[in-house]
Amino acid sequence: MSSIYSSVIFRYGLSNFVYPIRFSSRAQNNKTGVLSISEENFPPSGFMKDLDSPPGRMSTLSEKRNNGSDGESMRDAIEERIFDFSPSSINQSNHIKKTGFRARPKLASAHAVLSSKLEDPVNMQTNAYEEAEDMKPEPLEHFCMDPLPIPAGETTKDKDIEEQKVKERVTASENLVEEGSKVVLNAATRKSLWRSKIELRERLKEGMRGRLEASLESIDEGNEGDFSNKRLHRKKSWGSRQRNTQPLGSSRDGEHYVEESMEKDGEEELVPHPVLSRVLFHSSTSSSSSFNNSSAESDEVFSENEDTVARRQTMRKCRSWRTFLTMMQWSKCTPSSWIQLAGHQGIQDFDPDHTFTFYQNPSGYRCKIDLCIYFVSALSVSSILKTENEFCMFCLGNVRLSEGGEVLKRFCEVEAICLQALMSDALCQFVPHYFGHISQDGERYIRLKDLLSGLKNPVIMDCKMGVRTYQEEEIIKARSNASIRSDMYQKMVKVDPAAPTAEEHAQKGVTKLRYLQWRDDSSSTSSLGFRIEGIVMGNGKVLREFYKTRTEAQVTETLLNFTRRQVHILEAYESRLQALNEALKESSFFNRHEIIGSSLLFVHDCSSKANIWMIDFGKTIPTPVDVQLRHDVPWVEGNREDGYLIGLTSLITLLGEAIKQAGEQS
Numbered sequence: 001m002s003s004i005y006s007s008v009i010f011r012y013g014l015s016n017f018v019y020p021i022r023f024s025s026r027a028q029n030n031k032t033g034v035l036s037i038s039e040e041n042f043p044p045s046g047f048m049k050d051l052d053s054p055p056g057r058m059s060t061l062s063e064k065r066n067n068g069s070d071g072e073s074m075r076d077a078i079e080e081r082i083f084d085f086s087p088s089s090i091n092q093s094n095h096i097k098k099t100g101f102r103a104r105p106k107l108a109s110a111h112a113v114l115s116s117k118l119e120d121p122v123n124m125q126t127n128a129y130e131e132a133e134d135m136k137p138e139p140l141e142h143f144c145m146d147p148l149p150i151p152a153g154e155t156t157k158d159k160d161i162e163e164q165k166v167k168e169r170v171t172a173s174e175n176l177v178e179e180g181s182k183v184v185l186n187a188a189t190r191k192s193l194w195r196s197k198i199e200l201r202e203r204l205k206e207g208m209r210g211r212l213e214a215s216l217e218s219i220d221e222g223n224e225g226d227f228s229n230k231r232l233h234r235k236k237s238w239g240s241r242q243r244n245t246q247p248l249g250s251s252r253d254g255e256h257y258v259e260e261s262m263e264k265d266g267e268e269e270l271v272p273h274p275v276l277s278r279v280l281f282h283s284s285t286s287s288s289s290s291f292n293n294s295s296a297e298s299d300e301v302f303s304e305n306e307d308t309v310a311r312r313q314t315m316r317k318c319r320s321w322r323t324f325l326t327m328m329q330w331s332k333c334t335p336s337s338w339i340q341l342a343g344h345q346g347i348q349d350f351d352p353d354h355t356f357t358f359y360q361n362p363s364g365y366r367c368k369i370d371l372c373i374y375f376v377s378a379l380s381v382s383s384i385l386k387t388e389n390e391f392c393m394f395c396l397g398n399v400r401l402s403e404g405g406e407v408l409k410r411f412c413e414v415e416a417i418c419l420q421a422l423m424s425d426a427l428c429q430f431v432p433h434y435f436g437h438i439s440q441d442g443e444r445y446i447r448l449k450d451l452l453s454g455l456k457n458p459v460i461m462d463c464k465m466g467v468r469t470y471q472e473e474e475i476i477k478a479r480s481n482a483s484i485r486s487d488m489y490q491k492m493v494k495v496d497p498a499a500p501t502a503e504e505h506a507q508k509g510v511t512k513l514r515y516l517q518w519r520d521d522s523s524s525t526s527s528l529g530f531r532i533e534g535i536v537m538g539n540g541k542v543l544r545e546f547y548k549t550r551t552e553a554q555v556t557e558t559l560l561n562f563t564r565r566q567v568h569i570l571e572a573y574e575s576r577l578q579a580l581n582e583a584l585k586e587s588s589f590f591n592r593h594e595i596i597g598s599s600l601l602f603v604h605d606c607s608s609k610a611n612i613w614m615i616d617f618g619k620t621i622p623t624p625v626d627v628q629l630r631h632d633v634p635w636v637e638g639n640r641e642d643g644y645l646i647g648l649t650s651l652i653t654l655l656g657e658a659i660k661q662a663g664e665q666s
């Protein structure tokens with residue numbers, strides 16, 4: 001089991017994967033969670049107390065699937081080796097993967113954000129497709145360790161000896177795992193594992209206390225003096241933001257229960273949730289990118305030309321926390337593999353026993369572990385993991401898997417209104433069913449049908465549609481208030497170091513509009529009216545390096561790789577797109593909306609099920625009454641054309657080309 005954890009990070013580092021097994025393991029023991037221990041609830045006594053009670057929200061999904069602390073002893077006893085990066089552990093990890101005991105990936109790769117190593121997208125894709133062929137997903141049951149009830153009333157006198165014993169037993173249990181045997185431990189072993197776990201945790205906390213005290217000063221850097229004023233201001237911001245968010249009405253049909261009562265129940269309060277409130281005491285307005293106003297907010301977060309360092313610092317904290325609160329969860333009981341392909345992602349490392357926030361600043365990455373601040377470069381992330389030896393890594397996003405064949409997406413009023421309208425539109429059959437919205441622990445979500453539910457090892461591709469991915473309003477905003485985004489500059493430089501202008505290099509930042517335009521021009525968006533955002537292969541391998549996939553030949557090749565040149569799959573996609581083309585002609589929604597940043601999600605599986613869905617309406621807005629969109633003509637500023645049909649036509653054409661090529665070769 002510990003080697004699995006090692007494998008998680010190691011494979012991530014080398015092969016652009018994230019295998020957040022530890023998270024799953026936590027979830028199945030109802031211990032998942034990161035506490036919002038902040039300056040406010042320090043000192044360590046509070047810290048220690050809080051550590052023992054994970055927040056409800058983080059364990060919501062797992063609670064229903066698990067019944068207690070089974071497996072906890074084993075799991076925690078091996079924590080000491082979680083991030084063993086030694087060559088031997090790496091080899092062992094690979095061996096375990098081959099023997100069929102490895103985790104399936106949960107989320108999209110974080111590598112694209114973290115790694116500063118530039119890779120040739122074409123080569124990377126080719127290799128990845130090839131590698132994908134060899135990697136078959138293993139059954140989820142392999143995750144299960146033998147349940148280990150916590151023994152009672154036993155004492156251990158010599159901690160070091162006991163710790164050593166634990167290490168030996170963990171090694172022994174790994175061997176069992178490698179041999180494919182079921183791990184069965186007797187009561188004495190379980191007892192000692194559990195005892196050592198407690199002791200190790202205590203030692204860890206002692207060490208952490210020391211670090212916390214030593215770094216209190218750095219935490220308050222920029223925050224001293226007017227701390228209480230800021231706190232008040234942040235509290236107000238949260239309150240007003242909440243009040244400005246209007247709840248939607250019930251969903252179209254009565255069977256879809258929108259939990260409005262929960263909202264009335266204090267959701268509009270200034271401090272809506274015990275965990276959230278502590279977070280928000282130390283944060284201001286938040287970044288939630290798919291919200292209509294999110295772009296502005298997230299711009300602020302990374303703005304380099306406003307106010308003070310202290311303000312930026314506060315905003316960054318807020319961003320990372322808000323991101324944390326939308327973290328996806330994946331239990332081992334998840335019926336289908338699930339992934340967030342495109343869309344908003346952050347990176348966060350965490351250990352459920354510690355507050356861990358991870359975010360960018362102009363000079364690199366910044367980590368806050370409990371109250372300790374670490375400044376690190378992107379390349380140092382694995383070093384942090386080594387140093388701390390206790391954190392795992394995963395991606396975050398706006399969408400997370402829920403129960404009952406649904407996904408939850410962070411609430412966006414613009415999107416919710418679109419989805420509501422689409423449920424009674426000619427496009428209804430092309431949009432995931434919208435079940436209304438729900439509130440959970442102070443956060444609102446859109447409930448959507450999980451489009452991967454029922455698919456076996458789904459293969460997924462996200463294509464962002466249209467000839468531009470920014471709204472006209474964003475141009476106006478950029479002219480009047482051009483916030484500089486260092487995160488976007490970093491993303492840009494990573495793909496093409498020569499892309500920024502001298503001025504942008506000097507300020508180490510670009511405007512969001514500039515970044516989005518650069519993305520559109522470097523990819524096929526501007527020329528073909530769509531671009532490939534990401535692909536998940538059947539084994540869960542995630543490919544996201546399509547920044548420079550621009551020409552028709554490159555796209556066709558990608559389509560062939562994505563479908564493994566299976567003509568019947570390509571034909572199914574082509575026919576679905578033709579049906580969509582017809583439905584769009586009938587759609588009054590399409591007639592009245594400017595569709596920006598929306599995607600077509602292609603999904604097929606090994607049983608030859610294939611489908612295409614329209615998703616992501618966070619930037620889809622009604623056109624002004626005096627504008628009649630055609631969707632198939634080039635965009636010039638002011639005409640509001642989105643080029644959706646240009647993209648659809650290109651896709652159909654290139655699928656036809658792929659079918660031709662696949663047919664010729666077979």
Ligand SMILES: O=P(O)(O)O[C@H]1[C@H](O)[C@@H](OP(=O)(O)O)[C@H](OP(=O)(O)O)[C@@H](OP(=O)(O)O)[C@H]1O
Binds near residue numbers: 597598
């Ligand atoms: O795909 P990459 O190159 O990472 O760039 C992303 C996408 O363009 C997002 O759009 P989408 O959600 O359509 O994928 C956009 O969110 P918006 O929807 O807010 O424009 C992000 O802006 P920020 O969220 O501001 O970082 C931007 O950083």
Ligand SMILES: Nc1ncnc2c1ncn2[C@@H]1O[C@H](COP(=O)(O)OP(=O)(O)O)[C@@H](O)[C@H]1O
Binds near residue numbers: 340398448451599
């Ligand atoms: N209904 C759904 N079922 C399954 N996966 C989904 C669904 N909606 C979104 N996703 C996954 O989440 C990703 C991001 O969704 P999207 O709506 O584009 O979010 P964002 O607004 O953050 O860009 C998609 O690429 C897809 O992989």
